[in-house]
Amino acid sequence: MAAANSADARPSESETEKAIVEAAKHYPRANVAEDFQYGTAGFRMKDDLLDYIVFIVGIVATLRSRKVQGQTIGIMITASHNKYQDNGVKVVDTQGEMLEQSFEHVATQLANVHTPQDLGTTYASVLKKLNIPATTKKAHVIFARDTRPSGLRLVKALKAGLEAAGAEYIDYGVLTTPQLHYLVKATNTESGRNPFGEVSEEGYYKKLAKNFVAAMEDAKPIGSVTVDCANGVGAPKLKQLLKHLPPPEKSGLRIRIVNDQIEKPEALNEGCGADFVKTQQTTPAGFNGKAYDRWASFDGDADRIIYYFNEEGPVFRMLDGDRIATLTASFIGELLQKAGLAEKVKVSVIQTAYANGASTRYIEQGLKLKSEFTDTGVKHLHHAALRADIGVYFEANGHGTVLFSPHATKKIFLSEPQSPAQLEALNILRALTDLINQAVGDALSDLLLTEVILAHKGFTVKEWLATYTDMPSRLGKVNVLDRRSYTTVPGSAERKLASPQYMQEKIDEIVAKYKDGRSFVRASGTEDAVRIYGEAAESFDVDNMVEKVMETIMAYSAQGVAQR
Ligand SMILES: CC(=O)N[C@H]1[C@@H](OP(=O)(O)O)O[C@H](CO)[C@@H](O)[C@@H]1O
Ligand SMILES: [Mg+2]
DSSP states (O other): OOEEOOOOSOOOHHHHHHHHHHHHTTSOOOOOSSOOOOBTTBEEEEGGGOHHHHHHHHHHHHHHHHHTTTOEEEEEEOOTTSOTTEEEEEEEOTTSOBOOHHHHHHHHHHHTOOSHHHHHHHHHHHHHHTTOOTTOOOEEEEEEEOSOTHHHHHHHHHHHHHHHHTEEEEEEEEOOHHHHHHHHHHHHHTTSSSOOSOSSHHHHHHHHHHHHHHHHTTOOOOSEEEEEOTTSTHHHHHHHHHHHSOOHHHHOOEEEEEOOOTTOGGGTTTTOSHHHHHHHTSOOTTOOOOTTOEEEEEOTTSOOEEEEEEETTTEEEEEOHHHHHHHHHHHHHHHHHHTTOTTTSOEEEEEOTTSOHHHHHIIIIISOOEEEEOOSSHHHHHHHHHTSSEEEEEOTTSOEEEEEOHHHHHHHHHOOOSSHHHHHHHHHHHHHHHHSOTTSOOHHHHHHHHHHHHHHHTOOHHHHHTTOOOOOEEEEEEEOSOGGGOEEOTTTTTOSEEESTTHHHHHHHHHTTSTTOEEEEEEOSSSSEEEEEEEOSSHHHHHHHHHHHHHHHHHHHHHHHHHO
16 A cells, blocks of 8 residues: 655755754664665665665655656665565666666765765755756655565665655555556656556556457467566565456466465575576476476566476476567567568667577577667666667566557557458557556566467467577676776677776687687676676587686786785
């Protein structure tokens, strides 16, 4: 249930500053030397360090809302696939997208002041720099949290920040991250020409269910799908969604749920969930599938999904974000063809350097579609997808969605069908534009989307896997203290190092020795680590190659650390 506060008219700037200084006294910054940085996942760390951070994020969101004339800004408290002792907080911008970059800097700046007095002066200087007129409308903020036990405590700190900064807010309780994104966009478009959907959790389910039914017309799902919910928020929310879908006897789709123990906080992401399955390349706790049974895993805040199955053996087979992207792009491409729109509306697939090389070749040579690369992190993919007619983007780890441009949407909704076949293709495309959560990658929406496509194509997991053969690949990491000394060449989509000096040459020398070898190194944006990715024609080669690159990094970074 949503609970709103009822703040009166906004006080003066100096009163607000005073209120912030007073409130900050109850939320002292954790006494740690390191700088906090608003990164790709907002702020994320051990939950006991977060009270101050969440408090200031309340202030940042308030400032952002004032900057955009009182439109609603979202705040999500979650640490996604990380351990249950961690937590995090990120800000959702007006159309459900990631926070505007200048405000990321503001968040970082405010997170690193050490006393309430400093916070007061920094707040005042930021206010001036942001050029927010004193007469701006009241700030509006909505927020939610995942199932982590620390979430409730952090909400108190958040409310203190929001109240001190003078925002009006609504607490939506426990939600998936994409549900909060949905609500932000729905709130801000409610009175416009294109409302995104009803402004409620219920409205979210209704929208998905209605469009799932429409997209499933004339299709029959094959078998059932079992969903590992990582013992997180995805479990209760998927159960809610199921109540809105037609029963299995009617739609033919049976969804089984495992790992739904949210009452056991320590079970969250433990031996299960999308991140575990993807990084360990194995089935999750609770797996009881027979050969070729279709399984999917969500992560801890249900914004990622991956599929997988076992062949006889058993041999584990992964159907990750690259697979969902290629499946989706090929389906949309076929529908456009059938609808007579293929010449007018182009599909692009946006990937990161971590996408398997075989998927890229399949997109370009098999599907004859455009592929594009961006830096890691969904905000980069999202921005690139916005430039396409229809932009399909997925990270290999299962986070992604599809964006339909206004041009594509117009063509899909306004085209006059010339035949029953064209009408059918148009109707499916129309349903897809609303079944897909275009605000952000969403495990619930992506689950239904994938099931619709598999049903239409008549694909079992076996046929889906057979569309192309993955290159053997490996992802490793080296924990380092000097990750900032690893920078990449701008425009290389992080596939080439600019520094440390000579490191790229060394990597190139190693890679040249392996057939179809490819390897790149980049600093993680979320951990004190350097990630090493590699692929090669043979799996024994790829292991050997990545080991060698990792040794090079370890030799350099040990030196780097020792020199400090
Ligand atoms: C190789 C990999 O999976 N990297 C992840 C990880 O980023 P790093 O910057 O690599 O730590 O976390 C990001 C946020 O969740 C996600 O967007 C990204 O895909
Ligand atoms: Mg997540």
